Amino acid sequence: xxxxxxxxxRFTALDAVGPYTVLxxxxxxTVTFVAAxxxxxxxxxxxxxxxxxxxxxxxxxxxxxxxxGGIGTFEALADEAxxxxxxxxxxxxxxTTSVCSGSLLLGxxxxxxxxxxxxxxxxxxxxxxxGARAVTERVVVDGKIVxxxxxxxGIDMALTLLGQAADTETAEAxxxxxxxxxxxxxxxxxxxxxxDALRERAAALLR
Amino acid sequence: xxxxxxxxxRFTALDAVGPYTVLxxxxxxTVTFVAAxxxxxxxxxxxxxxxxxxxxxxxxxxxxxxxxGGIGTFEALADEAxxxxxxxxxxxxxxTTSVCSGSLLLGxxxxxxxxxxxxxxxxxxxxxxxGARAVTERVVVDGKIVxxxxxxxGIDMALTLLGQAADTETAEAxxxxxxxxxxxxxxxxxxxxxxDALRERAAALLR
Numbered sequence: 531x532x533x534x535x536x537x538x539x540r541f542t543a544l545d546a547v548g549p550y551t552v553l554x555x556x557x558x559x560t561v562t563f564v565a566a567x568x569x570x571x572x573x574x575x576x577x578x579x580x581x582x583x584x585x586x587x588x589x590x591x592x593x594x595x596x597x598x599g600g601i602g603t604f605e606a607l608a609d610e611a612x613x614x615x616x617x618x619x620x621x622x623x624x625x626t627t628s629v630c631s632g633s634l635l636l637g638x639x640x641x642x643x644x645x646x647x648x649x650x651x652x653x654x655x656x657x658x659x660x661g662a663r664a665v666t667e668r669v670v671v672d673g674k675i676v677x678x679x680x681x682x683x684g685i686d687m688a689l690t691l692l693g694q695a696a697d698t699e700t701a702e703a704x705x706x707x708x709x710x711x712x713x714x715x716x717x718x719x720x721x722x723x724x725x726d727a728l729r730e731r732a733a734a735l736l737r
Numbered sequence: 738x739x740x741x742x743x744x745x746x747r748f749t750a751l752d753a754v755g756p757y758t759v760l761x762x763x764x765x766x767t768v769t770f771v772a773a774x775x776x777x778x779x780x781x782x783x784x785x786x787x788x789x790x791x792x793x794x795x796x797x798x799x800x801x802x803x804x805x806g807g808i809g810t811f812e813a814l815a816d817e818a819x820x821x822x823x824x825x826x827x828x829x830x831x832x833t834t835s836v837c838s839g840s841l842l843l844g845x846x847x848x849x850x851x852x853x854x855x856x857x858x859x860x861x862x863x864x865x866x867x868g869a870r871a872v873t874e875r876v877v878v879d880g881k882i883v884x885x886x887x888x889x890x891g892i893d894m895a896l897t898l899l900g901q902a903a904d905t906e907t908a909e910a911x912x913x914x915x916x917x918x919x920x921x922x923x924x925x926x927x928x929x930x931x932x933d934a935l936r937e938r939a940a941a942l943l944r
Contacts (some may be wrong), residue, residue: 544758544915547785551751553889554782555942561784570777570788575761577768578754581789630916650916666921671836680916681758682892690922702925706939708751709837709857709887711926712919713818713875715897718909719918731906732913735762 533561534592537571538612540602543578544681545629546731549596552688555704564589566611586615591622599630607638625691627676637662644723646672650680650719650734740768741799744778745819747809751888752836756803759895762911768837771796773818781808783933793822798829806857808838814845831900834883836891843871853879858928860944
């Protein structure tokens with residue numbers, strides 16, 4: 531199975547690298563980072579660059595795409611090379627997936643009309659504008675479209691995908707490889723449980 | 738607070754990028770990826786490269802170091818430039834941390850003697866050889882040394898660290914930013930709960 535992850539300026543690193551690590555450990559799966567042209571692409575903290583090893587035109591028909599989100603998503607919505615590649619790749623994918631605000635890019639490509647989909651809590655209000663039926667679940671599977679909530683939800687999404695695209699045993703083996711038995715030190719990861727003060731403090735970090 | 742994450746050939750991507758994303762979203766924190774020399778460093782799947790932006794000698798006194806693990810750790814144990822940098826940096830850090838088999842590198846630098854420490858389940862047997870008191874906990878804080886279990890445990894470690902090095906409110910805000918309210922689709926992330934078949938399947942993916 532060949533996975534392509536498009537990178538664009540100011541993506542969120544964990545959005546891409548969570549699913550990458552899950553899927554790249556699956557036997558027989560390969561992952562290619564793509565961009566407008568090969569070379570380093572810098573994340574939204576400005577402190578990490580991942581190398582795209584291929585241009586979009588070199589990877590026209592991956593089996594799976596994983597579109598990350600990030601502070602740069604809104605600017606990327608106007609990037610027709612990226613959005614066009616997503617649209618054209620989707621015509622042949624077995625699975626078209628996103629993490630975080632990446633679902634807005636699927637929406638910009640016209641792929642979410644009438645579909646159930648999720649996104650980062652800070653941007654779910656924009657998801658309905660794409661014609662999606664926006665929900666606040668962590669991982670949403672609607673046919674071949676699989677969307678994840680914010681950032682770390684990409685790990686849950688990729689394991690869910692692997693369970694369906696390969697089999698449960700493979701997904702469980704990868705989960706054990708990455709020792710994904712989470713134990714957050716605080717219970718602060720869900721917007722529905724956040725105080726107004728916490729929500730405001732988190733929103734400030736996203737500006 | 739200035740964090741340095743050393744990269745070496747065949748590190749595991751999520752080991753580095755989980756803590757990176759947590760700490761780089763914290764207000765006032767900056768993260769630098771370092772290596773023997775600046776340039777791209779390729780991970781243990783051979784499919785991702787992250788750019789080191791500084792050589793070791795350029796970042797001699799970071800406040801925090803986060804040492805990732807990976808398939809390449811055992812070869813890296815003999816890399817005196819890396820191990821020497823860890824040892825010398827630790828003399829001045831406020832926190833010295835590792836993820837996964839990265840704790841073996843802390844051990845090689847002589848930092849774990851008599852310390853409680855953890856690692857990836859596949860390599861905990863080697864941890865005692867460093868003089869550490871090896872335990873199977875997910876995150877272990879022993880003074881300024883903080884070690885995490887395998888791969889994804891680095892996210893829990895970084896949030897724990899942030900709660901102590903900054904404050905609870907900051908750590909909770911970052912947790913909400915990365916929407917870390919984990920919901921794994923399978924209950925397969927802990928070695929203590931794994932069947933022999935699952936353990937063997939996972940071990941095969943690490944070879």
